[in-house]
Amino acid sequence: QQPVQSPQAVILREGEDAVINCSSSKALYSVHWYRQKHGEAPVFLMILLKGGEQKGHDKISASFNEKKQQSSLYLTASQLSYSGTYFCGTPDENDYKLSFGAGTTVTVRA
Amino acid sequence: NAGVMQNPRHLVRRRGQEARLRCSPMKGHSHVYWYRQLPEEGLKFMVYLQKENIIDESGMPKERFSAEFPKEGPSILRIQQVVRGDSAAYFCASSPTRRQGLGNSNQPQHFGDGTRLSIL
Numbered sequence: 001q002q003p004v005q006s007p008q009a010v011i012l013r014e015g016e017d018a019v020i021n022c023s024s025s026k027a028l029y030s031v032h033w034y035r036q037k038h039g040e041a042p043v044f045l046m047i048l049l050k051g052g053e054q055k056g057h058d059k060i061s062a063s064f065n066e067k068k069q070q071s072s073l074y075l076t077a078s079q080l081s082y083s084g085t086y087f088c089g090t091p092d093e094n095d096y097k098l099s100f101g102a103g104t105t106v107t108v109r110a
Numbered sequence: 111n112a113g114v115m116q117n118p119r120h121l122v123r124r125r126g127q128e129a130r131l132r133c134s135p136m137k138g139h140s141h142v143y144w145y146r147q148l149p150e151e152g153l154k155f156m157v158y159l160q161k162e163n164i165i166d167e168s169g170m171p172k173e174r175f176s177a178e179f180p181k182e183g184p185s186i187l188r189i190q191q192v193v194r195g196d197s198a199a200y201f202c203a204s205s206p207t208r209r210q211g212l213g214n215s216n217q218p219q220h221f222g223d224g225t226r227l228s229i230l
Contacts, residue, residue, distance in 0.1 A: 098219065
């Protein structure tokens with residue numbers, strides 16, 4: 001089953017913050033986050049491996065709560081370059097193929 | 111460029127023709143994954159291959175679709191007798207290790223730029 005992402009879309013002005021959530025109905029071993037710009041390849045942002053772990057990529061950070069089976073991606077002081085569609089991916093019990101959420105489209109305006 | 115290389119970037123076929131999509135993984139990567147993405151949707155897993163072996167093809171349609179990753183050369187995703195519903199972006203990803211979440215590995219999958227397949 002694919003993870004569920006929310007919200008579906010968010011519009012921000014430069015400098016504003018946003019949170020993207022990713023939840024699963026099954027146990028999560030890890031959560032992968034990617035960003036995809038229109039017509040381009042998904043670009044790897046980070047992997048969350050342990051419960052409660054926070055990782056950062058520039059001013060983008062994330063947390064992972066194993067017990068709640070969810071992860072959140074935090075966009076802080078957003079920049080125009082943050083625009084794109086963010087996907088979370090979760091590996092299955094065989095630990096290789098990723099199930100991706102439907103994506104959250106982020107639009108950052110000047 | 112040592113990234114994942116896919117070609118062609120765009121492919122147009124008429125219904126009933128064959129489509130061949132190629133993927134060369136990153137240097138040092140021996141694991142290849144194919145995903146399909148329909149417009150405005152997420153990525154759907156199709157198949158996972160290692161050199162000369164198909165490990166998991168549970169996401170592949172049972173008919174017309176096949177994949178290989180020979181000892182030499184790129185991985186090939188082959189679609190026979192294409193239909194309009196095959197129109198999509200097909201992405202290939204590679205990784206150096208199989209274990210991605212369990213244990214200590216933190217190796218991500220690196221994606222190529224994709225092949226946009228259009229069926230007339």
